[in-house]
Amino acid sequence: MMDNKASHKCATCPTRHKTEWRDLTIQELAVVEQAKHAREYVPGEVLFHQGDNSDGVYCVQEGLVGARYIDVDGHSVLLRLSSAGTTVGYRAFLAKQPHGSSAEVLSPSFICFIEGAALSRLLVSNPQVGERFLEHVVKDIGDTENLYARSLTSSIKARFLHAIMVFYKQQGYRDESGNPTVKLPLKRSDIAEMIGAQPESISRLVRSLQTEGLMQFEGRKVFISNMDAVLLELGVTM
Protein backbone atom coordinates (compact mmCIF):
# COMPACT_ATOMS: atom_id res chain seq x y z
CA MET A 1 0.00 0.00 0.00
CA MET A 2 2.70 2.48 0.93
CA ASP A 3 5.64 2.72 -1.42
CA ASN A 4 9.30 3.66 -0.90
CA LYS A 5 8.54 5.73 2.14
CA ALA A 6 12.11 6.55 3.01
CA SER A 7 12.83 8.37 -0.22
CA HIS A 8 9.85 10.75 -0.21
CA LYS A 9 10.82 14.26 -1.15
CA CYS A 10 8.56 17.28 -1.16
CA ALA A 11 9.79 18.07 -4.64
CA THR A 12 8.34 14.85 -5.94
CA CYS A 13 5.42 14.60 -3.56
CA PRO A 14 2.38 13.58 -5.58
CA THR A 15 0.01 15.61 -3.43
CA ARG A 16 2.03 18.78 -3.11
CA HIS A 17 -0.05 20.61 -5.70
CA LYS A 18 -3.01 20.42 -3.32
CA THR A 19 -1.13 21.78 -0.33
CA GLU A 20 -0.12 25.16 1.01
CA TRP A 21 3.37 24.47 -0.34
CA ARG A 22 2.20 24.29 -3.90
CA ASP A 23 3.90 27.47 -5.06
CA LEU A 24 7.16 27.40 -3.15
CA THR A 25 10.46 27.94 -4.92
CA ILE A 26 13.01 25.15 -5.05
CA GLN A 27 15.01 26.86 -2.33
CA GLU A 28 12.00 27.21 -0.09
CA LEU A 29 11.08 23.62 -0.71
CA ALA A 30 14.53 22.66 0.48
CA VAL A 31 13.80 24.51 3.72
CA VAL A 32 10.68 22.45 4.25
CA GLU A 33 12.59 19.34 3.34
CA GLN A 34 15.11 20.06 6.09
CA ALA A 35 12.44 20.70 8.67
CA LYS A 36 10.30 17.72 7.89
CA HIS A 37 10.01 14.36 9.56
CA ALA A 38 8.10 11.82 7.54
CA ARG A 39 6.88 8.42 8.57
CA GLU A 40 4.10 5.90 8.37
CA TYR A 41 1.30 5.92 10.93
CA VAL A 42 -1.12 3.21 11.85
CA PRO A 43 -4.77 3.71 12.80
CA GLY A 44 -5.16 4.82 16.38
CA GLU A 45 -1.97 6.86 16.52
CA VAL A 46 -2.46 10.42 17.63
CA LEU A 47 -0.61 13.32 16.00
CA PHE A 48 -1.46 15.72 18.81
CA HIS A 49 -3.95 15.95 21.63
CA GLN A 50 -6.62 18.52 22.29
CA GLY A 51 -5.06 21.16 24.53
CA ASP A 52 -1.47 20.49 23.39
CA ASN A 53 0.57 23.38 22.22
CA SER A 54 1.43 23.43 18.57
CA ASP A 55 5.02 22.99 17.44
CA GLY A 56 4.42 22.58 13.75
CA VAL A 57 2.01 21.20 11.22
CA TYR A 58 1.30 17.80 9.73
CA CYS A 59 0.93 17.18 6.06
CA VAL A 60 -1.05 14.09 5.14
CA GLN A 61 0.58 12.53 2.12
CA GLU A 62 -1.53 9.44 2.16
CA GLY A 63 -4.25 8.07 4.41
CA LEU A 64 -6.87 9.64 6.62
CA VAL A 65 -6.76 11.72 9.78
CA GLY A 66 -9.70 12.74 11.93
CA ALA A 67 -10.11 15.77 14.18
CA ARG A 68 -11.67 14.51 17.37
CA TYR A 69 -13.16 16.92 19.87
CA ILE A 70 -14.04 15.85 23.38
CA ASP A 71 -16.40 18.13 25.23
CA VAL A 72 -16.61 18.81 28.94
CA ASP A 73 -18.94 15.87 29.51
CA GLY A 74 -16.64 13.48 27.71
CA HIS A 75 -18.69 13.28 24.54
CA SER A 76 -16.54 12.65 21.53
CA VAL A 77 -17.26 14.13 18.11
CA LEU A 78 -15.41 13.72 14.83
CA LEU A 79 -15.31 17.28 13.56
CA ARG A 80 -13.50 16.81 10.31
CA LEU A 81 -11.58 14.32 8.20
CA SER A 82 -8.35 15.15 6.42
CA SER A 83 -7.17 13.06 3.52
CA ALA A 84 -4.14 13.10 1.23
CA GLY A 85 -2.87 16.56 0.40
CA THR A 86 -4.27 18.20 3.51
CA THR A 87 -2.35 20.05 6.18
CA VAL A 88 -3.50 19.30 9.71
CA GLY A 89 -3.04 21.24 12.92
CA TYR A 90 -2.20 24.50 11.22
CA ARG A 91 -4.84 26.50 12.99
CA ALA A 92 -3.41 26.22 16.47
CA PHE A 93 -0.01 27.00 15.01
CA LEU A 94 -1.13 30.18 13.25
CA ALA A 95 -3.17 31.33 16.21
CA LYS A 96 -0.45 30.43 18.70
CA GLN A 97 -3.13 28.67 20.71
CA PRO A 98 -3.49 25.15 22.05
CA HIS A 99 -5.04 22.63 19.71
CA GLY A 100 -8.82 22.73 19.93
CA SER A 101 -9.14 19.08 19.02
CA SER A 102 -6.90 16.08 18.74
CA ALA A 103 -5.77 14.56 15.45
CA GLU A 104 -6.16 10.83 15.21
CA VAL A 105 -4.95 8.62 12.42
CA LEU A 106 -7.94 6.66 11.12
CA SER A 107 -6.43 4.59 8.34
CA PRO A 108 -2.84 3.60 7.51
CA SER A 109 -1.18 6.85 6.60
CA PHE A 110 2.02 8.47 5.52
CA ILE A 111 2.44 11.84 7.14
CA CYS A 112 5.10 14.56 7.22
CA PHE A 113 5.59 16.69 10.28
CA ILE A 114 6.95 20.16 9.49
CA GLU A 115 8.66 22.07 12.26
CA GLY A 116 7.09 25.33 13.32
CA ALA A 117 10.27 27.38 13.17
CA ALA A 118 10.74 26.67 9.48
CA LEU A 119 7.09 27.39 8.79
CA SER A 120 7.30 30.71 10.58
CA ARG A 121 10.23 31.68 8.38
CA LEU A 122 8.35 30.64 5.29
CA LEU A 123 5.33 32.68 6.29
CA VAL A 124 7.35 35.88 6.38
CA SER A 125 9.49 35.13 3.34
CA ASN A 126 6.65 34.09 1.06
CA PRO A 127 3.31 35.81 1.52
CA GLN A 128 1.62 33.29 -0.74
CA VAL A 129 1.97 30.68 1.99
CA GLY A 130 -0.10 32.81 4.35
CA GLU A 131 -2.69 33.29 1.66
CA ARG A 132 -2.92 29.56 1.14
CA PHE A 133 -3.50 29.06 4.83
CA LEU A 134 -6.12 31.78 4.80
CA GLU A 135 -7.86 29.98 1.96
CA HIS A 136 -7.69 26.81 3.96
CA VAL A 137 -9.20 28.28 7.11
CA VAL A 138 -11.94 29.97 5.11
CA LYS A 139 -12.81 26.69 3.47
CA ASP A 140 -12.81 24.92 6.82
CA ILE A 141 -15.13 27.40 8.44
CA GLY A 142 -17.49 27.24 5.50
CA ASP A 143 -17.58 23.47 5.72
CA THR A 144 -18.12 23.57 9.45
CA GLU A 145 -20.95 26.05 9.18
CA ASN A 146 -22.63 23.85 6.62
CA LEU A 147 -22.36 20.85 8.87
CA TYR A 148 -23.55 22.90 11.80
CA ALA A 149 -26.63 24.14 10.00
CA ARG A 150 -27.30 20.63 8.79
CA SER A 151 -27.02 19.28 12.31
CA LEU A 152 -29.61 21.78 13.49
CA THR A 153 -32.13 21.23 10.74
CA SER A 154 -31.94 17.75 9.32
CA SER A 155 -32.50 14.21 10.47
CA ILE A 156 -29.95 11.53 11.20
CA LYS A 157 -31.00 9.84 7.99
CA ALA A 158 -30.30 12.94 5.91
CA ARG A 159 -26.99 13.48 7.67
CA PHE A 160 -25.96 9.90 7.12
CA LEU A 161 -26.87 10.05 3.44
CA HIS A 162 -24.97 13.30 3.13
CA ALA A 163 -21.89 11.81 4.73
CA ILE A 164 -22.00 8.87 2.35
CA MET A 165 -22.36 11.20 -0.61
CA VAL A 166 -19.36 13.22 0.54
CA PHE A 167 -17.32 10.02 0.66
CA TYR A 168 -18.69 9.06 -2.71
CA LYS A 169 -17.69 12.35 -4.28
CA GLN A 170 -14.15 11.94 -2.95
CA GLN A 171 -13.50 8.28 -3.46
CA GLY A 172 -16.47 6.83 -5.26
CA TYR A 173 -16.19 4.64 -8.34
CA ARG A 174 -18.32 2.34 -10.44
CA ASP A 175 -18.06 -1.36 -9.88
CA GLU A 176 -17.92 -4.04 -12.61
CA SER A 177 -21.61 -3.73 -13.30
CA GLY A 178 -21.51 0.06 -13.31
CA ASN A 179 -23.08 0.70 -9.91
CA PRO A 180 -21.96 3.79 -8.03
CA THR A 181 -19.91 2.43 -5.15
CA VAL A 182 -17.87 3.68 -2.20
CA LYS A 183 -15.86 2.00 0.46
CA LEU A 184 -16.55 3.80 3.72
CA PRO A 185 -13.22 4.75 5.29
CA LEU A 186 -14.60 4.59 8.84
CA LYS A 187 -16.12 2.08 11.13
CA ARG A 188 -19.76 2.48 12.07
CA SER A 189 -19.11 4.04 15.44
CA ASP A 190 -16.87 6.71 13.92
CA ILE A 191 -19.50 7.54 11.34
CA ALA A 192 -21.94 7.82 14.22
CA GLU A 193 -19.58 10.28 15.90
CA MET A 194 -19.42 12.37 12.75
CA ILE A 195 -23.14 12.89 12.48
CA GLY A 196 -24.07 12.86 16.14
CA ALA A 197 -25.81 9.52 16.36
CA GLN A 198 -25.53 6.26 18.25
CA PRO A 199 -24.00 3.26 16.45
CA GLU A 200 -27.26 1.35 16.93
CA SER A 201 -29.11 4.00 15.00
CA ILE A 202 -26.66 3.67 12.14
CA SER A 203 -27.26 -0.05 12.04
CA ARG A 204 -31.00 0.36 11.88
CA LEU A 205 -30.65 3.09 9.30
CA VAL A 206 -28.50 0.86 7.12
CA ARG A 207 -31.14 -1.78 7.21
CA SER A 208 -33.98 0.56 6.36
CA LEU A 209 -32.01 2.14 3.52
CA GLN A 210 -31.56 -1.33 2.09
CA THR A 211 -35.20 -2.28 2.33
CA GLU A 212 -36.10 1.10 0.86
CA GLY A 213 -33.82 0.20 -2.02
CA LEU A 214 -31.77 3.38 -1.77
CA MET A 215 -28.47 1.62 -1.24
CA GLN A 216 -27.00 -1.76 -0.49
CA PHE A 217 -24.32 -2.41 2.12
CA GLU A 218 -21.67 -5.12 2.29
CA GLY A 219 -19.49 -4.43 5.28
CA ARG A 220 -17.99 -1.06 4.52
CA LYS A 221 -18.87 -1.18 0.84
CA VAL A 222 -21.87 0.84 -0.23
CA PHE A 223 -23.67 0.41 -3.53
CA ILE A 224 -25.88 3.34 -4.31
CA SER A 225 -28.67 1.59 -6.13
CA ASN A 226 -31.04 4.53 -6.43
CA MET A 227 -28.96 7.66 -6.82
CA ASP A 228 -31.90 9.84 -7.86
CA ALA A 229 -33.84 9.00 -4.74
CA VAL A 230 -30.79 9.73 -2.60
CA LEU A 231 -30.23 13.11 -4.21
CA LEU A 232 -33.91 13.88 -3.90
CA GLU A 233 -33.77 13.14 -0.20
CA LEU A 234 -30.89 15.58 0.17
CA GLY A 235 -32.60 18.39 -1.70
CA VAL A 236 -31.00 17.65 -5.08
CA THR A 237 -28.15 20.15 -4.96
CA MET A 238 -26.62 19.12 -1.68
Next chain:
Amino acid sequence: MMDNKASHKCATCPTRHKTEWRDLTIQELAVVEQAKHAREYVPGEVLFHQGDNSDGVYCVQEGLVGARYIDVDGHSVLLRLSSAGTTVGYRAFLAKQPHGSSAEVLSPSFICFIEGAALSRLLVSNPQVGERFLEHVVKDIGDTENLYARSLTSSIKARFLHAIMVFYKQQGYRDESGNPTVKLPLKRSDIAEMIGAQPESISRLVRSLQTEGLMQFEGRKVFISNMDAVLLELGVTM
Protein backbone atom coordinates in the same frame (compact mmCIF):
# COMPACT_ATOMS: atom_id res chain seq x y z
CA MET B 1 -30.38 55.27 22.54
CA MET B 2 -28.19 56.29 19.65
CA ASP B 3 -26.26 59.52 20.07
CA ASN B 4 -24.94 62.10 17.59
CA LYS B 5 -24.71 59.60 14.77
CA ALA B 6 -23.69 62.06 12.12
CA SER B 7 -20.44 63.01 13.75
CA HIS B 8 -19.02 59.55 14.37
CA LYS B 9 -15.37 59.32 13.52
CA CYS B 10 -13.23 56.19 13.62
CA ALA B 11 -10.67 58.12 15.62
CA THR B 12 -13.14 58.57 18.44
CA CYS B 13 -15.09 55.37 17.95
CA PRO B 14 -15.63 53.82 21.37
CA THR B 15 -15.43 50.28 20.06
CA ARG B 16 -12.43 50.67 17.78
CA HIS B 17 -10.09 49.03 20.27
CA LYS B 18 -11.99 45.79 19.78
CA THR B 19 -11.82 45.86 16.01
CA GLU B 20 -9.35 44.94 13.31
CA TRP B 21 -8.56 48.64 13.02
CA ARG B 22 -7.29 48.91 16.53
CA ASP B 23 -3.66 49.48 15.61
CA LEU B 24 -3.93 51.67 12.56
CA THR B 25 -1.94 54.87 12.29
CA ILE B 26 -3.73 58.21 12.11
CA GLN B 27 -3.11 58.34 8.39
CA GLU B 28 -4.49 54.87 7.86
CA LEU B 29 -7.48 55.72 9.97
CA ALA B 30 -8.12 58.63 7.69
CA VAL B 31 -8.21 56.22 4.77
CA VAL B 32 -10.89 54.19 6.48
CA GLU B 33 -12.73 57.38 7.35
CA GLN B 34 -12.86 58.32 3.68
CA ALA B 35 -14.09 54.92 2.61
CA LYS B 36 -16.74 54.51 5.25
CA HIS B 37 -20.47 55.03 5.14
CA ALA B 38 -22.09 55.05 8.53
CA ARG B 39 -25.74 55.00 9.40
CA GLU B 40 -28.39 53.69 11.71
CA TYR B 41 -30.18 50.45 10.91
CA VAL B 42 -33.46 49.14 12.19
CA PRO B 43 -34.25 45.50 12.99
CA GLY B 44 -35.07 43.54 9.87
CA GLU B 45 -32.69 45.40 7.59
CA VAL B 46 -30.26 43.22 5.71
CA LEU B 47 -26.63 44.21 5.22
CA PHE B 48 -26.06 41.60 2.53
CA HIS B 49 -27.71 38.45 1.31
CA GLN B 50 -26.39 34.93 1.17
CA GLY B 51 -24.86 34.47 -2.27
CA ASP B 52 -24.15 38.18 -2.81
CA ASN B 53 -20.67 39.20 -3.77
CA SER B 54 -18.74 41.13 -1.20
CA ASP B 55 -17.83 44.73 -1.82
CA GLY B 56 -16.59 45.62 1.62
CA VAL B 57 -17.08 44.94 5.28
CA TYR B 58 -19.46 46.17 7.95
CA CYS B 59 -18.35 47.31 11.34
CA VAL B 60 -20.96 47.14 14.06
CA GLN B 61 -20.54 50.15 16.27
CA GLU B 62 -23.67 49.55 18.27
CA GLY B 63 -26.47 47.01 18.15
CA LEU B 64 -26.71 43.41 17.06
CA VAL B 65 -26.39 41.65 13.73
CA GLY B 66 -27.16 38.01 13.02
CA ALA B 67 -25.71 35.72 10.37
CA ARG B 68 -28.61 33.81 8.91
CA TYR B 69 -28.03 30.78 6.76
CA ILE B 70 -30.80 29.28 4.66
CA ASP B 71 -30.20 25.73 3.51
CA VAL B 72 -31.40 24.06 0.33
CA ASP B 73 -34.67 23.02 1.93
CA GLY B 74 -35.39 26.53 3.12
CA HIS B 75 -34.52 25.91 6.74
CA SER B 76 -33.20 28.99 8.41
CA VAL B 77 -30.48 28.95 11.05
CA LEU B 78 -28.90 31.77 13.01
CA LEU B 79 -25.23 30.87 12.81
CA ARG B 80 -23.72 33.70 14.79
CA LEU B 81 -24.45 37.01 16.44
CA SER B 82 -22.21 40.04 16.09
CA SER B 83 -22.39 42.83 18.61
CA ALA B 84 -20.64 46.17 19.03
CA GLY B 85 -17.01 46.17 17.95
CA THR B 86 -17.37 43.29 15.53
CA THR B 87 -16.64 43.32 11.83
CA VAL B 88 -19.18 41.48 9.73
CA GLY B 89 -18.92 40.03 6.26
CA TYR B 90 -15.14 40.06 6.17
CA ARG B 91 -14.83 36.41 5.30
CA ALA B 92 -16.38 36.59 1.87
CA PHE B 93 -14.31 39.66 1.22
CA LEU B 94 -11.00 38.05 2.12
CA ALA B 95 -11.83 34.86 0.28
CA LYS B 96 -13.20 36.72 -2.74
CA GLN B 97 -16.21 34.46 -2.54
CA PRO B 98 -19.93 35.10 -2.31
CA HIS B 99 -21.33 35.52 1.18
CA GLY B 100 -22.14 32.17 2.75
CA SER B 101 -24.92 33.63 4.85
CA SER B 102 -26.89 36.83 5.03
CA ALA B 103 -26.41 39.48 7.68
CA GLU B 104 -29.57 40.69 9.31
CA VAL B 105 -29.90 43.53 11.76
CA LEU B 106 -31.61 42.18 14.87
CA SER B 107 -31.76 45.21 17.12
CA PRO B 108 -31.46 48.94 16.44
CA SER B 109 -27.88 49.39 15.32
CA PHE B 110 -25.31 51.85 14.17
CA ILE B 111 -23.09 50.34 11.51
CA CYS B 112 -20.25 51.52 9.30
CA PHE B 113 -19.74 50.09 5.86
CA ILE B 114 -16.13 50.15 4.70
CA GLU B 115 -15.40 49.93 1.01
CA GLY B 116 -13.45 46.97 -0.21
CA ALA B 117 -10.94 48.94 -2.25
CA ALA B 118 -9.70 50.83 0.78
CA LEU B 119 -9.56 47.66 2.83
CA SER B 120 -7.50 45.94 0.15
CA ARG B 121 -5.01 48.78 0.26
CA LEU B 122 -4.86 48.62 4.02
CA LEU B 123 -4.21 44.90 3.95
CA VAL B 124 -1.09 45.33 1.87
CA SER B 125 0.14 48.46 3.59
CA ASN B 126 -0.28 47.21 7.15
CA PRO B 127 0.29 43.52 7.77
CA GLN B 128 -1.20 43.81 11.24
CA VAL B 129 -4.63 44.23 9.71
CA GLY B 130 -4.35 40.86 8.05
CA GLU B 131 -3.23 39.34 11.31
CA ARG B 132 -6.24 40.78 13.07
CA PHE B 133 -8.52 39.25 10.49
CA LEU B 134 -6.74 35.95 10.84
CA GLU B 135 -7.32 36.11 14.59
CA HIS B 136 -10.94 36.83 13.92
CA VAL B 137 -11.47 33.92 11.58
CA VAL B 138 -9.65 31.58 13.93
CA LYS B 139 -11.89 32.67 16.77
CA ASP B 140 -14.98 32.25 14.61
CA ILE B 141 -14.09 28.75 13.55
CA GLY B 142 -13.37 27.77 17.13
CA ASP B 143 -16.73 29.11 18.23
CA THR B 144 -18.49 27.37 15.40
CA GLU B 145 -16.83 24.06 16.14
CA ASN B 146 -17.88 24.34 19.76
CA LEU B 147 -21.45 25.00 18.77
CA TYR B 148 -21.33 22.21 16.26
CA ALA B 149 -20.06 19.69 18.77
CA ARG B 150 -22.65 20.87 21.24
CA SER B 151 -25.41 20.48 18.68
CA LEU B 152 -24.34 16.89 18.08
CA THR B 153 -24.08 15.87 21.69
CA SER B 154 -26.37 17.85 23.91
CA SER B 155 -30.07 18.39 24.41
CA ILE B 156 -32.16 21.39 23.52
CA LYS B 157 -32.33 22.20 27.19
CA ALA B 158 -28.55 22.28 27.55
CA ARG B 159 -28.20 24.32 24.37
CA PHE B 160 -30.80 26.79 25.54
CA LEU B 161 -29.13 27.17 28.93
CA HIS B 162 -25.80 27.60 27.21
CA ALA B 163 -27.16 30.32 24.95
CA ILE B 164 -28.59 32.16 27.93
CA MET B 165 -25.29 31.91 29.76
CA VAL B 166 -23.46 33.30 26.73
CA PHE B 167 -25.81 36.28 26.75
CA TYR B 168 -25.35 36.59 30.47
CA LYS B 169 -21.59 36.67 30.18
CA GLN B 170 -21.80 39.42 27.59
CA GLN B 171 -24.56 41.59 28.90
CA GLY B 172 -25.57 40.19 32.26
CA TYR B 173 -25.95 42.30 35.38
CA ARG B 174 -27.38 42.07 38.88
CA ASP B 175 -30.75 43.57 39.51
CA GLU B 176 -31.74 45.64 42.58
CA SER B 177 -31.93 42.57 44.75
CA GLY B 178 -28.66 41.17 43.45
CA ASN B 179 -30.05 38.45 41.19
CA PRO B 180 -28.05 37.60 38.10
CA THR B 181 -30.14 38.95 35.24
CA VAL B 182 -30.02 39.24 31.46
CA LYS B 183 -32.28 40.76 28.91
CA LEU B 184 -32.42 38.39 25.94
CA PRO B 185 -31.64 40.34 22.78
CA LEU B 186 -33.72 38.07 20.57
CA LYS B 187 -37.29 37.00 20.25
CA ARG B 188 -38.15 33.41 21.07
CA SER B 189 -38.27 32.24 17.48
CA ASP B 190 -34.79 33.59 16.78
CA ILE B 191 -33.44 31.87 19.84
CA ALA B 192 -35.07 28.73 18.54
CA GLU B 193 -33.23 29.21 15.24
CA MET B 194 -29.94 29.57 17.04
CA ILE B 195 -30.16 26.27 18.83
CA GLY B 196 -32.10 24.27 16.28
CA ALA B 197 -35.44 24.01 18.04
CA GLN B 198 -39.05 24.93 17.44
CA PRO B 199 -40.45 28.01 19.20
CA GLU B 200 -43.02 25.82 20.99
CA SER B 201 -40.23 23.81 22.53
CA ILE B 202 -38.65 27.00 23.83
CA SER B 203 -41.91 27.99 25.44
CA ARG B 204 -42.28 24.67 27.19
CA LEU B 205 -38.65 24.73 28.22
CA VAL B 206 -39.08 28.17 29.73
CA ARG B 207 -41.96 26.90 31.78
CA SER B 208 -40.16 23.84 33.02
CA LEU B 209 -37.04 25.84 33.89
CA GLN B 210 -39.24 28.06 36.02
CA THR B 211 -40.96 25.23 37.84
CA GLU B 212 -37.56 23.61 38.33
CA GLY B 213 -36.52 26.88 39.92
CA LEU B 214 -33.45 27.30 37.71
CA MET B 215 -34.50 30.66 36.31
CA GLN B 216 -37.45 32.99 36.15
CA PHE B 217 -38.65 34.68 32.97
CA GLU B 218 -40.47 37.96 32.51
CA GLY B 219 -40.83 38.57 28.82
CA ARG B 220 -37.26 38.80 27.60
CA LYS B 221 -35.82 39.30 31.06
CA VAL B 222 -34.23 36.28 32.66
CA PHE B 223 -33.43 35.99 36.35
CA ILE B 224 -31.02 33.19 37.04
CA SER B 225 -32.27 32.10 40.41
CA ASN B 226 -30.12 29.01 40.79
CA MET B 227 -26.80 29.67 39.10
CA ASP B 228 -25.09 26.64 40.62
CA ALA B 229 -27.69 24.28 39.23
CA VAL B 230 -27.41 25.91 35.81
CA LEU B 231 -23.64 25.58 35.76
CA LEU B 232 -23.91 22.02 36.97
CA GLU B 233 -26.25 21.23 34.12
CA LEU B 234 -23.73 22.62 31.66
CA GLY B 235 -20.78 20.68 33.05
CA VAL B 236 -19.53 23.45 35.30
CA THR B 237 -16.79 24.84 33.08
CA MET B 238 -18.86 25.48 29.96
Next chain:
DNA sequence: CGTCTGGTTGATCTAGATCAACAGGAGTGG
Protein backbone atom coordinates in the same frame (compact mmCIF):
# COMPACT_ATOMS: atom_id res chain seq x y z
C1' DC C 1 -61.99 48.01 15.43
C1' DG C 2 -59.82 44.16 12.41
C1' DT C 3 -55.37 42.42 11.53
C1' DC C 4 -50.47 40.94 12.58
C1' DT C 5 -46.88 39.43 15.17
C1' DG C 6 -45.01 37.09 19.12
C1' DG C 7 -45.86 33.96 22.41
C1' DT C 8 -48.31 30.12 25.05
C1' DT C 9 -50.73 25.76 25.63
C1' DG C 10 -52.78 21.23 24.52
C1' DA C 11 -52.93 16.67 22.21
C1' DT C 12 -50.59 13.58 19.60
C1' DC C 13 -46.93 11.23 17.18
C1' DT C 14 -42.32 9.59 16.13
C1' DA C 15 -37.26 9.62 15.50
C1' DG C 16 -33.90 8.24 17.90
C1' DA C 17 -31.72 7.19 22.51
C1' DT C 18 -31.02 3.74 25.87
C1' DC C 19 -30.34 -0.77 27.88
C1' DA C 20 -29.40 -5.37 27.03
C1' DA C 21 -28.23 -9.37 24.67
C1' DC C 22 -25.87 -11.67 21.08
C1' DA C 23 -23.03 -12.98 16.90
C1' DG C 24 -19.00 -13.21 13.99
C1' DG C 25 -14.23 -12.61 13.26
C1' DA C 26 -9.36 -11.74 14.80
C1' DG C 27 -5.95 -12.25 17.72
C1' DT C 28 -3.45 -14.35 21.65
C1' DG C 29 -1.76 -17.51 24.57
C1' DG C 30 -1.53 -22.16 26.57
Next chain:
DNA sequence: CCACTCCTGTTGATCTAGATCAACCAGACG
Protein backbone atom coordinates in the same frame (compact mmCIF):
# COMPACT_ATOMS: atom_id res chain seq x y z
C1' DC D 1 -5.62 -26.64 17.88
C1' DC D 2 -8.81 -25.11 21.19
C1' DA D 3 -10.38 -21.79 24.60
C1' DC D 4 -10.79 -17.07 25.58
C1' DT D 5 -11.24 -12.36 25.00
C1' DC D 6 -11.66 -8.17 22.42
C1' DC D 7 -13.83 -5.58 19.05
C1' DT D 8 -17.27 -4.36 15.65
C1' DG D 9 -21.64 -4.71 14.41
C1' DT D 10 -26.62 -6.24 14.70
C1' DT D 11 -31.16 -6.82 16.75
C1' DG D 12 -34.92 -6.42 20.15
C1' DA D 13 -37.75 -3.95 23.62
C1' DT D 14 -38.71 0.15 25.66
C1' DC D 15 -38.81 5.02 26.71
C1' DT D 16 -38.73 9.94 25.95
C1' DA D 17 -37.35 14.46 24.05
C1' DG D 18 -38.97 17.10 20.99
C1' DA D 19 -41.62 17.85 16.52
C1' DT D 20 -46.01 18.70 14.62
C1' DC D 21 -50.69 20.41 14.16
C1' DA D 22 -54.04 23.34 15.94
C1' DA D 23 -56.11 26.58 18.70
C1' DC D 24 -55.80 30.59 21.35
C1' DC D 25 -54.32 35.03 23.70
C1' DA D 26 -52.31 39.71 24.34
C1' DG D 27 -50.41 43.76 22.50
C1' DA D 28 -49.35 46.80 18.81
C1' DC D 29 -50.79 49.36 15.14
C1' DG D 30 -52.95 51.34 11.06
